[in-house]
Amino acid sequence: MELFAVPDLPEIRAGHDLAALIRDAVDLREDDVVCVASTVVSKAEGRSADLDDFPAGPRAREIAARLADHTGEEKDPRFAQAVLEESVEVLMEAPFLLTETRFGHVGVNAGIDRSNTAGGDLLLLPKRPSESAARIRSGLSADRVVVTDTCGRPFRHGQRGVAIGWAGLAPGRDWRGERDRDGRELDVTVENVADELAAAANLVAGEGDGGTPVVVVRDFEWGDHGESDAHFREVETDFVRQAIREWSYE
Ligand code: GDP
Ligand code: MN
Ligand code: MN
Ligand code: MN
Incomplete structure (x- = not known):
């Protein structure tokens, strides 16, 4: 697998067609995952x-x-x-x-x-980042798009890239039912590939004035695994969120 930043993108302004700018700057292949920093999606959408x-x-x-x-x-x-x-x-x-x-x-x-x-x-x-991802995807020859943002995560210092929108791929790679090296069946592991790709892309994009908001992931292979559409937790099964609610309203 290989990652590289799309070169020579301009300062993005409201109304810019991001897909067209990306298309002109790089030769994409069908299976590429195009990771786009939310910052430029927001700018293009006038946010x-x-x-x-x-x-x-x-x-x-x-x-x-x-x-x-x-x-x-x-x-x-x-x-x-x-x-x-x-x-x-x-x-x-x-x-x-x-x-x-x-x-x-x-x-x-x-x-x-x-x-x-x-x-x-x-x-x-962006108002609806997955819809933004779908719009960008429809203007590209690649068929997988992830919209990223840099975020802190609870329990750890520092920030990293996370996926806030996606199109053309499922966010989760489902390992449930597969076996580990000792033959035990995996019963909980759904790997959040969208977040993992976003983190890798964010590493290449940087945070400052580098001017590289779009990163292409090439030759990432999903493999023979199931898919999961789940990404953001629902409140009912988000026990950390429930605990925060109880604690902050005591
Ligand atoms: P965020 O993680 O989505 O909040 O985005 P950042 O503000 O961290 O920016 C990610 C990358 O995109 C950095 O390399 C910035 O320099 C770059 N960047 C931000 N805005 C623009 C822009 O309008 N044009 C270009 N070419 N790069 C930008
Ligand atoms: Mn930013
Ligand atoms: Mn941000
Ligand atoms: Mn960032």
Whole structure:
């Protein structure tokens, strides 16, 4: 398997046809997985915004005040308002704002970025990243697309790439029913391939001014395994999320 960044992509602006730009910059093969940083998907979809677009309501002012208490830093209530408007559930208000976005991804600040923001104060995540992936895919000769974002994960330091949207592949590779080297049947392992590809692509893309938001994964083979459509956990079986809920409302 090989990964490489697509060279010479311009600064992406609202209305840009990402698929056309990628197509012109690289010779794709059918089985390539094209991993696209959400930042440029958002820019192309005009998701850049200003703090002034989000006049703060009472809840946002309360959250900003609580955040400021915890961190000792002034927090802009308009930013809290932007996060609330992008979210369907607030899991934690402080010491950081952890929410579920409208498309099911749980992350800090609803994934709203304050770096590489296309001139605005803020860059919101794409509204429906899997639909974005499907649109990009339909304009490419490759048939697998993953939209990535850089995210912290609980229990570990640092950030990494995760998949927030996908098209043309299932996120999970299902090993259940297969056997380990001692002949024991695997009964729980569904490998999240979309996240693994996103992490690898993110490693190549970098986080700063490198200008390499699109990474091609070539010769990744799924192998003879089942598929799983599951990616974001449903609340009913997300025990960590349930525990956070109980703890934060005590
Ligand atoms: P995120 O992980 O989706 O939040 O994206 P990042 O802000 O970490 O950016 C990932 C990569 O894309 C970095 O190499 C950035 O320099 C690059 N990048 C961001 N915006 C643009 C753009 O408009 N054009 C190009 N060519 N590269 C960009
Ligand atoms: Mn960013
Ligand atoms: Mn981001
Ligand atoms: Mn990043």
